[in-house]
Amino acid sequence: xxxxxxxxxxxxxxxxxxxxxxxxxxxxxxxxxxxxxxxxxxxxxxxxxxxxxxxxxxxxxxxxxxxxxxxxxxxxxxxxxxxxxxxxxxxxxxxxxxxxxxxxxxxxxxxxxxxxxxxxxxxxxxxxxxxxxxxxxxxxxxxxxxxxxxxxxxxxxxxxxxxxxxxxxxxxxxxxxxxxxxxxxxxxxxxxxxxxxxxxxxxxxxxxxxxxxxxxxxxxxxxxxxxxxxxxxxxxxxxxxxxxxxxxxxxxxxxxxxxxxxxxxxxxxxxxxxxxxxxxxxxxxxxxxxxxxxxxxxx
Amino acid sequence: xxxxxxxxxxxxxxxxxxxxxxxxxxxxxxxxxxxxxxxxxxxxxxxxxxxxxxxxxxxxxxxxxxxxxxxxxxxxxxxxxxxxxxxxxxxxxxxxxxxxxxxxxxxxxxxxxxxxxxxxxxxxxxxxxxxxxxxxxxxxxxxxxxxxxxxxxxxxxxxxxxxxxxxxxxxxxxxxxxxxxxxxxxxxxxxxxxxxxxxxxxxxxxxxxxxxxxxxxxxxxxxxxxxxxxxxxxxxxxxxxxxxxxxxxxxxxxxxxxxxxxxxxxxxxxxxxxxxxxxxxxxxxxxxxxxxxxxxxxx
Numbered sequence: 001x002x003x004x005x006x007x008x009x010x011x012x013x014x015x016x017x018x019x020x021x022x023x024x025x026x027x028x029x030x031x032x033x034x035x036x037x038x039x040x041x042x043x044x045x046x047x048x049x050x051x052x053x054x055x056x057x058x059x060x061x062x063x064x065x066x067x068x069x070x071x072x073x074x075x076x077x078x079x080x081x082x083x084x085x086x087x088x089x090x091x092x093x094x095x096x097x098x099x100x101x102x103x104x105x106x107x108x109x110x111x112x113x114x115x116x117x118x119x120x121x122x123x124x125x126x127x128x129x130x131x132x133x134x135x136x137x138x139x140x141x142x143x144x145x146x147x148x149x150x151x152x153x154x155x156x157x158x159x160x161x162x163x164x165x166x167x168x169x170x171x172x173x174x175x176x177x178x179x180x181x182x183x184x185x186x187x188x189x190x191x192x193x194x195x196x197x198x199x200x201x202x203x204x205x206x207x208x209x210x211x212x213x214x215x216x217x218x219x220x221x222x223x224x225x226x227x228x229x230x231x232x233x234x235x236x237x238x239x240x241x242x243x244x245x246x247x248x249x250x251x252x253x254x255x256x257x258x259x260x261x262x263x264x265x266x267x268x269x270x271x272x273x274x275x276x277x278x279x280x281x282x283x284x285x286x287x288x289x290x291x292x293x294x295x296x297x298x299x
Numbered sequence: 300x301x302x303x304x305x306x307x308x309x310x311x312x313x314x315x316x317x318x319x320x321x322x323x324x325x326x327x328x329x330x331x332x333x334x335x336x337x338x339x340x341x342x343x344x345x346x347x348x349x350x351x352x353x354x355x356x357x358x359x360x361x362x363x364x365x366x367x368x369x370x371x372x373x374x375x376x377x378x379x380x381x382x383x384x385x386x387x388x389x390x391x392x393x394x395x396x397x398x399x400x401x402x403x404x405x406x407x408x409x410x411x412x413x414x415x416x417x418x419x420x421x422x423x424x425x426x427x428x429x430x431x432x433x434x435x436x437x438x439x440x441x442x443x444x445x446x447x448x449x450x451x452x453x454x455x456x457x458x459x460x461x462x463x464x465x466x467x468x469x470x471x472x473x474x475x476x477x478x479x480x481x482x483x484x485x486x487x488x489x490x491x492x493x494x495x496x497x498x499x500x501x502x503x504x505x506x507x508x509x510x511x512x513x514x515x516x517x518x519x520x521x522x523x524x525x526x527x528x529x530x531x532x533x534x535x536x537x538x539x540x541x542x543x544x545x546x547x548x549x550x551x552x553x554x555x556x557x558x559x560x561x562x563x564x565x566x567x568x569x570x571x572x573x574x575x576x577x578x579x580x581x582x583x584x585x586x587x588x589x590x591x592x593x594x595x596x597x598x
Contacts, residue, residue: 279578292578
């Protein structure tokens with residue numbers, strides 16, 4: 001052991017002399033990149049990105065709600081079947097079942113907590129991609145954030161409309177190609193309370209959403225690849241009684257676009273300029289998946 | 300409906316005129332960015348990144364194995380407890396239980412398929428972060444790929460050593476600060492076959508790994524934040540009989556660093572210059588999580 005320690009100490013000293021400018025060289029692209037195209041301005045973009053990331057001028061924001069047995073879950077009325085609550089079971093915890101290790105197994109739904117809706121989730125997308133088939137290029141892209149938290153606080157049934165998009169575009173420019181539309185409603189503050197989150201009464205759940213015309217436009221005409229929300233689903237709580245019902249699901253998934261739900265920390269994002277990283281599990285034939293959602297923002 | 304369609308058509312026409320240069324303006328940072336610092340070269344880094352992403356000069360590679368009931372799972376000998384195989388249960392499939400929707404629930408382990416080891420997974424990291432506590436900044440970073448697939452094909456017990464790191468650094472420069480070390484062994488070709496993947500005989504499993512000295516150096520002295528492998532775990536198949544046993548788990552997790560396993564497509568990455576995005580679920584008190592792992596590469 002002491003021989004190993006001495007050897008490591010020697011290695012450490014030589015590393016210090018080697019390592020001083022390593023990040024700088026790496027960021028400048030001075031190290032070989034076998035798969036990069038030769039020369040050209042494009043070669044440096046990813047290196048500049050890494051440099052900004054390591055220096056903190058690009059920050060990473062977690063848009064994901066914690067996932068546990070307390071995570072609110074959508075509740076459908078009979079005769080529809082529901083997803084079970086998340087449950088965790090210990091396998092070992094530094095004990096006789098595993099002296100040096102702790103781990104669990106779990107039961108949960110594809111649409112539990114912060115999660116991704118794949119096109120195949122809806123009958124209109126039944127011949128489209130399952131969650132494992134979604135092209136990974138579409139999991140990383142620009143994000144715009146439309147904030148209607150004031151409106152949703154005043155009216156829990158608030159519906160985003162085409163007029164809201166027009167107003168946003170007048171202020172911030174047109175929605176960029178391949179973007180994610182993130183719809184802030186302030187609903188994230190209710191995310192640790194099933195009752196407040198679903199906000200149901202005798203007429204059903206009352207949570208903000210998107211109106212029929214806008215859902216159709218987002219699906220068929222907009223440059224948006226997906227819609228992200230803070231609520232339990234992309235559709236409004238009252239969308240069971242819309243015509244058609246659940247228009248976000250019907251139109252967006254039918255158009256091979258995506259949904260992303262139960263997001264956190266949208267208040268920390270700029271209206272434009274953030275990048276969304278959305279990472280569902282690669283569940284074979286999955287209709288969706290609990291996922292991690294992160295955002296990159298420029299400081 | 301026809302009124303809506305006409306309205307949408309009008310919207311579409313005005314969009315075409317608005318949208319032509321939208322991506323370009325967005326990428327240049329001409330649109331307001333409320334949270335960005337004013338001016339300075341840094342403001343454009345993320346916009347340039349988006350531009351490269353949308354143009355395809357930055358590509359996204361999926362490093363994740365498909366997750367299903369066929370996913371190989373580690374098998375520990377008695378008296379240790381094992382993680383159950385992944386199992387999927389249908390909730391509804393465009394049927395009476397959900398006429399317009401298809402979804403499943405599942406049972407599975409925190410260490411199933413392509414997965415992330417959090418520090419708390421090992422007793423040496425018991426006071427460190429669980430998977431939900433891992434700082435998200437450490438989930439996005441530069442990646443280096445060391446290819447020992449030829450050596451592992453010749454010797455399934457091949458162990459990566461400090462000499463291999465020295466040789467890599469002579470060719471490619473020092474390991475960059477905050478990087479992920481991705482260790483290619485060609486084991487991904489066995490990932491759809493539990494028997495070939497675990498490669499066990501009467502003396503136990505035989506899969507490539509990392510030797511004790513290197514595991515200690517990676518944990519305590521290197522700039523690496525985590526180690527990613529193609530095998531079922533970061534440690535070699537024979538590491539149960541090392542002294543100490545399972546040195547990657549013991550040293551790396553004890554140093555608040557991470558493991559990433561069952562990776563795919565490492566052959567598509569350059570030796571240096573890629574960026575790893577690793578996205579475990581935000582499992583409260585989780586010891587790890589099945590995850591999506593993606594890489595960004597410059598074309």
